Amino acid sequence: MSSVTRKVPARRRGLAARIWSERWAYAFLLPTLLLFGAYTVWPIISSLYYSMLDWKGLGAERPFVGLDNYREAFGDPLFWKSLGITLTIIAVTVPLRVGLSLLIALVLNNPRLPLARLFRTALFVPAVTTTAIIGVVMGFIFDPAGGPVNQLLLDLGIVDQPVDFLGDPASSLWTVMGVHMWKWFGITLVYWLAALQTIPATVYEAAKTDGAGNWAALRHVTLPLLRPFLIIILLLTAIETMQIFDLVLTMTNGGPFFSTLATEVYIYQQAFANSTPRLGYGAALGVLFGLVTLAFAALQAVGIRYANRARSSR
Amino acid sequence: MSAPRGRRATRRRLGIWAQVIVLAVICVVWIYPLLWIVSASLKDSLGVFSGGLGLIPDSLHFENYARAWRDADFGLYTVNSVLITLGTVALVVLRCALAGYVIARRNFIGKRAVVAVLVATLFAPQGLTIIPVVELSDLMGLLNSRTGIVLALAGTGHVAAVLLYAGYFSRVPRELEEAAIMDGAGFLRTFFRVMLPLAGPVTATVGVMTFLAAWNNFFLPLVFTFSRPDLRTLSVGMLAFRGTNSTDWSGLAAAGTISLVPLLLVFLALQRYFVEGIAGAVKS
Numbered sequence: 001m002s003s004v005t006r007k008v009p010a011r012r013r014g015l016a017a018r019i020w021s022e023r024w025a026y027a028f029l030l031p032t033l034l035l036f037g038a039y040t041v042w043p044i045i046s047s048l049y050y051s052m053l054d055w056k057g058l059g060a061e062r063p064f065v066g067l068d069n070y071r072e073a074f075g076d077p078l079f080w081k082s083l084g085i086t087l088t089i090i091a092v093t094v095p096l097r098v099g100l101s102l103l104i105a106l107v108l109n110n111p112r113l114p115l116a117r118l119f120r121t122a123l124f125v126p127a128v129t130t131t132a133i134i135g136v137v138m139g140f141i142f143d144p145a146g147g148p149v150n151q152l153l154l155d156l157g158i159v160d161q162p163v164d165f166l167g168d169p170a171s172s173l174w175t176v177m178g179v180h181m182w183k184w185f186g187i188t189l190v191y192w193l194a195a196l197q198t199i200p201a202t203v204y205e206a207a208k209t210d211g212a213g214n215w216a217a218l219r220h221v222t223l224p225l226l227r228p229f230l231i232i233i234l235l236l237t238a239i240e241t242m243q244i245f246d247l248v249l250t251m252t253n254g255g256p257f258f259s260t261l262a263t264e265v266y267i268y269q270q271a272f273a274n275s276t277p278r279l280g281y282g283a284a285l286g287v288l289f290g291l292v293t294l295a296f297a298a299l300q301a302v303g304i305r306y307a308n309r310a311r312s313s314r
Numbered sequence: 315m316s317a318p319r320g321r322r323a324t325r326r327r328l329g330i331w332a333q334v335i336v337l338a339v340i341c342v343v344w345i346y347p348l349l350w351i352v353s354a355s356l357k358d359s360l361g362v363f364s365g366g367l368g369l370i371p372d373s374l375h376f377e378n379y380a381r382a383w384r385d386a387d388f389g390l391y392t393v394n395s396v397l398i399t400l401g402t403v404a405l406v407v408l409r410c411a412l413a414g415y416v417i418a419r420r421n422f423i424g425k426r427a428v429v430a431v432l433v434a435t436l437f438a439p440q441g442l443t444i445i446p447v448v449e450l451s452d453l454m455g456l457l458n459s460r461t462g463i464v465l466a467l468a469g470t471g472h473v474a475a476v477l478l479y480a481g482y483f484s485r486v487p488r489e490l491e492e493a494a495i496m497d498g499a500g501f502l503r504t505f506f507r508v509m510l511p512l513a514g515p516v517t518a519t520v521g522v523m524t525f526l527a528a529w530n531n532f533f534l535p536l537v538f539t540f541s542r543p544d545l546r547t548l549s550v551g552m553l554a555f556r557g558t559n560s561t562d563w564s565g566l567a568a569a570g571t572i573s574l575v576p577l578l579l580v581f582l583a584l585q586r587y588f589v590e591g592i593a594g595a596v597k598s
Binding site: 015018019022024025026028029031032033034035036038039040041042043044046047050058059104107108110112113114115118119121122123124125126128129130131132133134136137138139140141145146148151152155182187190191193194195197229232233236239242243245246249250263264267268271272279282283285286287289290293294296297 | 330333334337338340341344345347348350351354362363367405408409410412413415416420421422423428431432435436437438439440441442443444445446447448449450452465466468469470471472476501502505526529530532533537540548549550552553555556563566567570573574577578581582585588589592593595596
């Protein structure tokens with residue numbers, strides 16, 4: 001509290017005086033305003049304008065073409081395919097990841113389980129590794145000529161010929177999804193463990209004195225209390241899954257035959273990797289992709305509101 | 315009476331140990347790919363192909379590391395990754411602590427607007443922002459520089475860090491600040507001498523999460539270093555290495571190990587803060 005604030009009531013002071021009295025607050029905000037403004041807010045706004053340009057590279061002429069890029073995107077089978085692939089990855093991996101990690105979290109949450117911390121650490125480790133490195137290395141692990149996965153399958157007699165996991169469009173997307181689940185499983189596991197931590201031990205004790213067995217306690221106490229978290233965890237996991245660029249680019253580069261072409265990989269190819277970069281079209285695809293993400297985020301906001309209401313009504 | 319109870323206890327103990335064994339098997343399978351990378355980095359190129367699932371190399375081939383470090387420039391990439399990560403962590407911690415503090419503690423005009431913009435952009439995907447970020451950096455002459463990568467990494471996102479600081483500072487009793495002001499400390503001194511040290515746990519969480527995000531980031535350094543291979547980070551270098559040496563598996567495994575080991579050491583030492591940072595997303 002500076003002396004100025006105490007002498008003059010806030011409402012009667014001029015705007016300039018009020019801003020001046022909080023000059024330190026603005027000074028503290030300055031780094032965030034500059035950096036966040038330049039690298040997050042400005043890009044979001046300017047993308048809308050760039051998406052209406054025919055723009056073939058940094059420093060090149062970029063005539064305004066209105067909604068042409070959007071018109072092209074709506075008729076672009078590869079864009080729709082890429083959205084379909086991204087949504088397939090979400091639809092397959094998110095429920096599996098959330099369900100399986102809940103199962104493991106329930107087991108790990110038992111205070112009498114030995115080595116629980118060690119198990120949690122082991123399951124979490126892939127989540128801290130560099131995705132791009134993992135993507136490259138997984139190329140070897142699934143290699144048809146000498147990779148350990150094929151060695152194992154051959155040794156066990158499950159297959160007689162090595163499987164070209166990443167080279168065959170029938171299996172490539174499934175392989176990418178499997179690695180993605182392995183890589184990020186630990187994050188969802190920690191979400192669930194955090195949710196389980198919010199249930200006080202007294203609730204279980206009360207259930208036990210009422211004569212509830214382990215299963216009854218799980219069904220009638222634990223799972224209902226976890227339901228509000230389910231929505232949050234599902235949507236957090238879905239939004240994280242939209243950003244699968246690093247893994248796909250390093251594992252398959254969107255191939256073979258576009259079978260793993262996630263939307264961000266397609267945007268990258270259009271904007272940067274083509275022989276003639278198409279930055280305007282890439283920006284339009286980025287805007288459309290951002291809208292899909294926004295839809296998930298909006299769902300989450302609704303979900304959190306619902307969850308809070310469910311929690312406070314208890 | 316006591317016999318069935320004893321049997322039930324035995325059965326329960328057996329159940330626990332069955333769970334332990336299943337979990338142990340899962341965990342070994344889980345970290346096997348990481349162990350395989352380390353093991354492959356010590357084999358000769360032939361041994362990687364023919365070694366199958368075995369993790370123990372016949373003989374140790376440390377020359378893979380020399381090849382990755384010197385010939386494939388992974389020494390240089392490590393320096394780049396370290397500099398970029400440290401710069402980003404320092405900048406993010408500073409800017410988010412400053413912003414979180416005034417958002418929690420001061421009533422300035424425009425505060426609601428600032429918070430609204432932060433929250434609204436929480437989930438902006440990188441595919442949306444990357445093109446303008448590249449153009450802006452190009453205009454400022456920062457496209458082919460480590461400084462440019464650091465500024466872009468520190469400026470993109472990190473909304474959760476600001477909110478984490480704001481939440482923490484709003485719970486600190488006001489008496490602490492008032493006491494500092496009574497002692498004659500100004501705004502700056504109050505923040506740096508009293509408030510920031512109090513927020514140590516938040517700084518640890520934010521620092522560790524930012525370290526992870528910056529070290530692992532790929533999209534941004536990839537497009538920032540197209541024309542400057544000497545500025546590549548480890549993740550970008552790995553892709554380039556495979557592009558030029560797709561058959562040198564053991565060299566690639568050594569390169570992968572070089573980039574993963576520092577990360578895993580930091581994680582094992584500071585695991586608590588990683589877990590807290592991630593769990594925070596659910597608890598709030």
